[in-house]
Amino acid sequence: AQSVTQLDSHVSVSEGTPVLLRCNYSSSYSPSLFWYVQHPNKGLQLLLKYTSAATLVKGINGFEAEFKKSETSFHLTKPSAHMSDAAEYFCVVLSSNTGKLIFGQGTTLQVKP
Amino acid sequence: DTAVSQTPKYLVTQMGNDKSIKCEQNLGHDTMYWYKQDSKKFLKIMFSYNNKELIINETVPNRFSPKSPDKAHLNLHINSLELGDSAVYFCASSLWTSGTPLYEQYFGPGTRLTVT
Numbered sequence: 001a002q003s004v005t006q007l008d009s010h011v012s013v014s015e016g017t018p019v020l021l022r023c024n025y026s027s028s029y030s031p032s033l034f035w036y037v038q039h040p041n042k043g044l045q046l047l048l049k050y051t052s053a054a055t056l057v058k059g060i061n062g063f064e065a066e067f068k069k070s071e072t073s074f075h076l077t078k079p080s081a082h083m084s085d086a087a088e089y090f091c092v093v094l095s096s097n098t099g100k101l102i103f104g105q106g107t108t109l110q111v112k113p
Numbered sequence: 114d115t116a117v118s119q120t121p122k123y124l125v126t127q128m129g130n131d132k133s134i135k136c137e138q139n140l141g142h143d144t145m146y147w148y149k150q151d152s153k154k155f156l157k158i159m160f161s162y163n164n165k166e167l168i169i170n171e172t173v174p175n176r177f178s179p180k181s182p183d184k185a186h187l188n189l190h191i192n193s194l195e196l197g198d199s200a201v202y203f204c205a206s207s208l209w210t211s212g213t214p215l216y217e218q219y220f221g222p223g224t225r226l227t228v229t
Contacts (some may be wrong), residue, residue: 034217038154043117043203044220088154094217098169099144099209101218103156 002027004074004091006104014112019063019078021107023091026072032094033074034101035065039087047089050074061085086111116140117221119204125227126194134189134224136204144168144209145187146218147179150201162187163209191226199228 007022025031035047048059055067065076074091091104117138126132138145146169147159161169162181176192187204205218 036220043222044156044205046217046219049217090156099146099161099163099207100158100169101146101148101156101205106154 002031002093002095002102004033004093004102004104006089006091006107008107009105010108010110012110012112013081015083016080019076019081019085019109021076021089021091021109023074023076023104024072025074025091025093027093029096032096033065033067034092034094035059035063035074035076036090036092037087038090038106044090047076081109081111083111083113085109117204117206117219119202119221119224121224122222123225123227125229127229128194128196130194131190131192132194132226133191134202134204134226136187136189136221138185138204138206138219138221140206140208140219142206142208142219143184144207145181145184146205146207147187147189148203148205148220150203150223152200156203160187160189194226194228196228199226201225 003026005024030052033050036044048057050057050067058064063078089107093102120135144163146161150156159173160179165181178190181187201223203223204221207218208216
């Protein structure tokens, strides 16, 4: 069965410093992986996706993620945090035979001024 | 311009009532989904329809009944509402090809259901 584990439930950074949100996945074959962001009282927005092309994936708003098969990881990074990045972030794996999105538990990103 | 829309945005109702949430997408997708987000922000799929056919039906009480009148619409009807049904319900849509989901899902803004 496929699954994702977000290693931190809460991450706090200062504005202008790097962001690292960690995600490990479990899959018996090459997975399709996504990062979604949810701002307070809003819907989910796709940040980026990995679908077995380039292992370094660039997304919106300066975010990127690197797929590392040897470490079964798909960590999300951003060089410099902005106040508007404060939100809930979800690492997600797609079950290709059922179409189910399987969500991680979420990581709350706090950005301090 | 709205891609995936849901109505209503907020729904407050009493236990025992029956309510419906509507979802519409204008992306030309052939597959639609309902997700439930609980108070701890955990998201879990409930149902999925592909070309109006139910393809995912998770372990959900049979008080929840999805209906897809066409590919662009997926409604969720809930009978005999209970306190535990309070959550945010998200609709999403995507495109499949040859029976395989290849693309990301686009989410609606959510419907916050509060049962008192």
